[in-house]
Amino acid sequence: MIMAAWMVSKGDSLPDPAQVVYSEISDYVVPYTLTPSEFGTPSSPLSLDSKGLAFGCFNRLCAASFSSRIINLANGNTNFTKVGQIITIGKVRFIAASSNKRIVLVKI
Secondary structure, eight states, X not given: OOEEEEEEOOTTTTTSOOEEEEEESSSSOOOEEEXXXXXXXXXXXXXXXXXXXXXXXXXXXXXXXXXXXXXXXXXXXXXXXXXXXXXXETTEEEEEEEETTEEEEEEO
């Protein structure tokens, strides 16, 4: 299975993105749309793995699973400058991110 994710703007949010869209690359699949309105504007970079996706949302980290399609704030109020790659250590998923010139792992 190959998955793709991208950010889209709506007419009232131009030029900032308002939604994150993801889909399995196939001829018969309709894309799913996530709107993180309560967590702020989605931002790059955008990272995904086989279970879900992670993205920046107003200098914080947001994550959503493909099965539930619910967006969760992954890190509380800590400011992060960039979201990195989703990694798995053991069976636990983390987002590698930078904060105050340090790389940290945030559990999702």
